[in-house]
Amino acid sequence: MTQELVLDEKLQTLKNLAWMLYLFHAASLVFSMGTLSWIPLVISYVKRGDAAGTFVYSHHTWQIRSFFWYLFWLILGVVLFFSIIGIPLAWLIFVGAWIWKAYRLIKGFSDLNANKPMDV
Template identity: 30%
Template sequence: MTDTPTQAPQQDTGASNAKIVYILYLVSLIVGLTGIVGVVMAYMYKGEATAWVQDHYRWQIRTFWIGLLYSCIGLALTFIGIGFIILLATAIWFIIRCVKGYQCLEKRQPLPNSGSWLF
């Protein structure tokens, strides 16, 4: 009898790295610097991932830069009072995008509209 060695199922490293980026983004709401680590990871792993995971990396990169833009606008407008509302809306928007992306990633699906500025 010959036993054929069983191989462990290969894990899609692109998907696991994308999952880490989503977690780093959510932690960045408290720590701050982890968002920068997350966007660097997204840029690094985007090219070697499968097509549906590349969609998630695109979503993550856009989430970072659009969130940074909204945050800068909110910070600039805090002096007239409206900035706090913009910062709160940006944080809510950021959380929704991360959760939506994470849910699609867990289902192993691409995002429906990864080029969107909204959700």
């Protein structure tokens, strides 16, 4: 019985960390357009191994992939922004990337709270 309790406490600790990382990503998205998301990215890389074999592992992978895809779209938007033809398209990419990342964060929060792994 105590071993199950210890495992449950460990899983809850891993889940709490993933939840806090989602929260940090969300705050970064709102207050800095995601530029500070590199901080929870590093933590996800460091702590993902601790979550191996649990559903929380997939949440770290989800957050890492979300960060790099969001970065890709932002870089593409910046490149287009500095071309005369691409300014309207760049803004469309910025807004679309922001909405996409917000969706991924909401989906991650929701599945984490339901103790479900992410489809990565």
